Amino acid sequence: MYKDKADILHLPNIFLNFMENYTERSIALITAYVDSFNDLNEIHIRNFAIKKEHLLRVAEIAEFISIRLELNKSDSSIAKLAALFHDIGRFWQLNKYNTFDDSKSGDHAEFSVEILKREKFLKILGCDSEEVVFSAILTHNKFKITENLNEKELLHAKILRDADKLDILEVLTRFYSQSNIKPNHSLAWELPKGCNLSENIERDIWDGKVVQKKDVFSEIDVKIMQLSWIYDLNFKCSIEYALKRNLFEKIYNSLPQNYKITDIYRKIKEFGENKIRTQ
Ligand SMILES: [Fe+2]
Incomplete structure (x- = not known):
């Protein structure tokens, strides 16, 4: 499905190696990936920005949850990565199908995992728990958490679902209480x-x-x-x-x-x- 957008990212790994901070490196990858789409119209540019900001805020909330749950470094990193990349498929989805509506295009969580696998973002970042990140992403937009997850997968599925919902609620409530905010697809x-x-x-x-x-x-x-x-x-x-x-x-x-x-x-x-x- 994703194959026709070939060679989307040309980011020299060496550049990433200079960045020590895990989050900064992830954001650099996301930025390079998002910027690799060209010929976007104004609406797409706006929606790309909205989605990118959402990823960053969800990551911040996931970090808050990780701290409150007193997670170890490894689990905190997994939670952060899952949050940062959970909607990475949205950019390709909008570019290809001109919609964020999964029923008209496909499951955006699956797109996200496909893109992560293809671009090897998690490998580049040195993540050794790719499957946990994938399973959290795949379940983040489902009505219920997927059954048969192991303990670690379940933990990260829960963190991502909470962080995602909390950010959506924040954006929605800002929209409901301020009449001058332009509606976007997820609000109206x-x-x-x-x-x-x-x-x-x-x-x-x-x-x-x-x-x-x-x-x-x-x-x-x-x-x-x-x-x-x-x-x-x-x-x-x-x-x-x-x-x-x-x-x-x-x-x-x-x-x-x-x-x-x-x-x-x-x-x-x-x-x-x-x-x-x-x-
Ligand atoms: Fe999503």
């Missing part, structure tokens, strides 16, 4: 505003389940789905991160205020606070 779903919650969504949220995209039919549904992501945060520190930044509160504030929605928000908030107390 172009759905009818709606005034009622879909039935399945209401049931899922009260059952403590993450809402599925297939059940989303209006802007309200989307926001309730985003509230339900709290059920899929794997670590106490991730929930703390979200609550400290009032991420769920900001989503709630952007919703029409009625008793049903207030009750749902209360449930979400209590769920988070209980998790922090008891975990």
Whole structure:
């Protein structure tokens, strides 16, 4: 699938060897890779920048989680690498298919792994746990964590899923609270505003389940789905991160205020606070 974009990167390894810092070296690789696409139109340039910034922020959040989990150096590096490269396939996806919609192009997590393998980024960086990074990336965009992961793979799948969600929530809440931000593909779903919650969504949220995209039919549904992501945060520190930044509160504030929605928000908030107390 990826083969027709041949020889995309021409980065001298010697240049990377001068960089001692692992993160800096990874960012240099990402930058060179992103810059290797030419003839981009304005929309693509903007979306490339958005995606690159997302990778860097997710890596920062993954680092925060690693510190809070007191991970050793090796696991911290794996978490950082998985975060930095988890959406590397997005650039190729947009360039090739002119969309970020996986249903119209292909699974962007698979594209990311294909590109990592082809460009040998992890080898260049001296990573000896490529398979762990790959499995974390492959599961980051799935509704549930893939089954049959070993303990290490599961740990990194959880870290990446949390870090990715937390950054998406931050970007979304900024968008919801500031009317002057231009929407991009991941912010605006172009759905009818709606005034009622879909039935399945209401049931899922009260059952403590993450809402599925297939059940989303209006802007309200989307926001309730985003509230339900709290059920899929794997670590106490991730929930703390979200609550400290009032991420769920900001989503709630952007919703029409009625008793049903207030009750749902209360449930979400209590769920988070209980998790922090008891975990
Ligand atoms: Fe992704």
